Amino acid sequence: MLNPKVIRAHLGVYWRTQKILFLIFFTILIVNLGLQTFIATNINASSQSFDIATLLPTLIGVLVGMLVAIPIMQVTSIPYLLTLGSRRKDILFTATVNNGLYTTAITAILSILLGIYATSSNGLATIFMGTFLTGWSSILPIGIFNLFLFFLVTNIIFFIGVTFQRWGVMWGLGVLVLILSFPVWFLKEVYHFYIWGNSFLLVCFGMVLACMFFIFLSRLALSKAEVRPYRRKITIVSFIFFVCMLIVFSASVYFGTIHLSSDTSTINNSEGFAAHDQRVIENSFYSEGNQKLHLSWRSHLDEGNLVFTLKSPTQEIVYTASGSTNEMVTIPLTEGEWNYSVTIDDGNGRYSFRGLIK
Amino acid sequence: MENAIEVTNLTKKYGTTVALENITMSCTHDKIYGLLGRNGAGKTTLLHLLAGQLLPTQGSLHIYGENVYENSEALAKICYVGSFSNINNYVKTFRVRDFLKTASLFYPNWDQDFADKLIKLFSLDIKKHYRNLSSGMLSMVSIIISLASRAPLTLLDEPYTGLDAAARQEFYDVLAEDYSNNPRTIIFSTHLIDEASKLFEDVILLHQGQILLQEPLETLEELSFVVSGDEETLKSMLSHKKIIKKETMGRRAAYSLFDTLSEKETDALTQAGLEVRSLTLQQLFVYLTANKEGLGC
Numbered sequence: 001m002l003n004p005k006v007i008r009a010h011l012g013v014y015w016r017t018q019k020i021l022f023l024i025f026f027t028i029l030i031v032n033l034g035l036q037t038f039i040a041t042n043i044n045a046s047s048q049s050f051d052i053a054t055l056l057p058t059l060i061g062v063l064v065g066m067l068v069a070i071p072i073m074q075v076t077s078i079p080y081l082l083t084l085g086s087r088r089k090d091i092l093f094t095a096t097v098n099n100g101l102y103t104t105a106i107t108a109i110l111s112i113l114l115g116i117y118a119t120s121s122n123g124l125a126t127i128f129m130g131t132f133l134t135g136w137s138s139i140l141p142i143g144i145f146n147l148f149l150f151f152l153v154t155n156i157i158f159f160i161g162v163t164f165q166r167w168g169v170m171w172g173l174g175v176l177v178l179i180l181s182f183p184v185w186f187l188k189e190v191y192h193f194y195i196w197g198n199s200f201l202l203v204c205f206g207m208v209l210a211c212m213f214f215i216f217l218s219r220l221a222l223s224k225a226e227v228r229p230y231r232r233k234i235t236i237v238s239f240i241f242f243v244c245m246l247i248v249f250s251a252s253v254y255f256g257t258i259h260l261s262s263d264t265s266t267i268n269n270s271e272g273f274a275a276h277d278q279r280v281i282e283n284s285f286y287s288e289g290n291q292k293l294h295l296s297w298r299s300h301l302d303e304g305n306l307v308f309t310l311k312s313p314t315q316e317i318v319y320t321a322s323g324s325t326n327e328m329v330t331i332p333l334t335e336g337e338w339n340y341s342v343t344i345d346d347g348n349g350r351y352s353f354r355g356l357i358k
Numbered sequence: 359m360e361n362a363i364e365v366t367n368l369t370k371k372y373g374t375t376v377a378l379e380n381i382t383m384s385c386t387h388d389k390i391y392g393l394l395g396r397n398g399a400g401k402t403t404l405l406h407l408l409a410g411q412l413l414p415t416q417g418s419l420h421i422y423g424e425n426v427y428e429n430s431e432a433l434a435k436i437c438y439v440g441s442f443s444n445i446n447n448y449v450k451t452f453r454v455r456d457f458l459k460t461a462s463l464f465y466p467n468w469d470q471d472f473a474d475k476l477i478k479l480f481s482l483d484i485k486k487h488y489r490n491l492s493s494g495m496l497s498m499v500s501i502i503i504s505l506a507s508r509a510p511l512t513l514l515d516e517p518y519t520g521l522d523a524a525a526r527q528e529f530y531d532v533l534a535e536d537y538s539n540n541p542r543t544i545i546f547s548t549h550l551i552d553e554a555s556k557l558f559e560d561v562i563l564l565h566q567g568q569i570l571l572q573e574p575l576e577t578l579e580e581l582s583f584v585v586s587g588d589e590e591t592l593k594s595m596l597s598h599k600k601i602i603k604k605e606t607m608g609r610r611a612a613y614s615l616f617d618t619l620s621e622k623e624t625d626a627l628t629q630a631g632l633e634v635r636s637l638t639l640q641q642l643f644v645y646l647t648a649n650k651e652g653l654g655c
Contacts, residue, residue, distance in 0.1 A: 003430070005463055005466075006430075006463075006464075008463055009460060009463030009464050012459070012460055012463060013449075013460050016449075016451075016452060016456055016460070017449060017451070019451075020451060076449075077449065080449045082410075082411050083409075083411060083438070083439055083440065084439070084460065084461060084464040084465075085409065085410070085433040085434060085436060085437070085464055085465075086433070086464070087428045087429075087430055087433065088428060089428060090430070224413055226406075226411065226412045226413060227406060227411035227412065233373065
């Protein structure tokens with residue numbers, strides 16, 4: 001059982017080293033908010049023009065950056081902790097606790113930002129992993145997913161950092177490239193999940209297993225970690241390992257790209273219309289049969305009407321959506337030419353649909 | 359009672375470089391050991407190994423009868439903060455008080471009153487950042503942590519780097535007083551041998567990764583002499599002794615011995631017109647490490 005004093009001591013060291021991150025984070029936050037406020041009050045002369053959406057990319061960038069920076073800083077604290085007589089397994093435990101705390105905080109901040117954005121936005125609802133961000137309730141599954149995802153990311157980064165610390169640059173880079181190869185290899189699955197989602201439970205369970213795996217790997221790597229009194233040399237073996245991992249990465253890019261474009265096709269369109277527009281947009285796609293269409297439809301109307309219609313090769317209407325709606329459906333496809341149309345009737349608004357045929 | 363340190367056939371390699379080779383040694387409780395050796399002899403490596411900060415390539419190492427590796431009880435009994443040379447740039451954002459605060463959480467016997475006393479003695483500004491500290495001030499921080507930790511095994515690796523003569527003397531005085539009040543095992547690595555030798559009870563001499571000798575200081579004093587006079591007389595009278603250094607000046611010479619000299623032998627040498635003096639520890643160290651083969655003379 002770990003001594004609470006040791007946990008306090010380790011977290012104290014981590015937080016003291018990481019305060020620079022908070023400084024950067026809050027500086028960006030304050031500068032961004034300051035600029036927004038300045039623009040809103042002095043240029044547009046209206047607080048109505050203050051749009052939180054413009055803040056999101058910067059803040060998300062900082063939060064994601066922190067997910068990388070926090071575990072790296074923890075790794076750099078290892079020699080100091082070993083100097084003060086820490087056990088290697090205690091270092092791993094407290095680093096994991098620290099990662100968990102930061103991950104929770106970052107997820108909470110991000111969820112709040114997304115929630116504010118979702119509830120304040122007047123435009124089309126954002127779709128993320130098969131979930132429409134339309135209110136606070138829609139944030140919950142994404143928040144849970146992000147929590148596991150961020151925790152996994154910090155554990156992976158921590159493992160890569162420990163590899164650098166233990167074996168040096170070449171082995172560290174090799175492991176980094178190897179780990180990057182996995183999502184690249186499964187680019188198709190990652191992309192599909194990002195847009196259309198899948199079983200949250202299964203994916204979260206998979207991420208928990210992956211977290212445990214990387215914590216185990218970190219434990220193995222840390223078990224022989226030392227206060228290094230010398231600089232590790234680049235050996236021929238480490239260089240060959242790095243080159244091999246580069247080859248693996250290149251192969252995964254090649255096959256991942258081929259895999260992405262194989263056996264699937266997409267349909268999508270996004271358009272805004274105004275001033276009582278009145279027209280029909282028609283298009284079609286061919287299905288080889290035994291396929292499914294995963295369709296996400298989003299529309300927002302200020303006035304008028306809007307109808308989306310999907311017709312089978314036998315001209316039977318299999319799906320319609322009208323007005324302001326957000327829907328995600330899966331439609332079995334028979335062989336033949338499928339037609340879809342968007343009818344704008346004296347409308348003013350915006351629509352977007354994205355379909356995956358596989 | 360078990361020894362404070364028990365090292366058996368310990369070897370440490372960095373890649374293909376052998377830093378320590380097949381070392382066997384033991385240290386008892388409550389004693390100050392002087393760890394001597396030339397640069398690169400393996401002193402710092404040995405201290406890192408004793409503190410569990412490095413792992414042995416071969417051999418075993420026990421502190422108070424326990425294996426150090428991942429043993430929180432054994433690790434809590436050891437303090438070796440070295441020279442802070444291994445810390446990263448983010449830890450370098452710490453202030454002195456941060457170092458002391460974190461150290462106080464790691465050592466169960468931390469004596470804050472003593473730490474405060476040392477801060478006052480060294481006139482150390484605890485608000486100063488690491489980057490603004492001189493090497494002497496860093497040494498002070500290291501000394502304060504080492505002594506205030508009250509660790510039963512305290513390892514000091516050239517703890518006075520950058521300290522002026524007055525501060526060094528203050529350190530020696532503090533160490534001697536604190537040791538008498540709180541006896542513990544201290545291993546003190548140093549290059550200022552004569553200055554620190556007053557504190558030593560035993561001396562461990564490392565040379566090229568191996569232990570050249572481990573003896574009480576008194577024994578070394580009884581074994582090290584310099585005999586000077588006529589060279590021919592020296593040759594004839596000391597032919598059976600271990601001579602570690604020969605210096606000739608014309609017909610006169612000075613032979614440094616690392617051997618016993620009985621009272622009878624000393625009298626005989628004096629009567630033959632030769633002068634017998636003791637070698638200082640520093641001289642002994644220089645001769646032994648400069649001329650290892652001399653032991654076999």
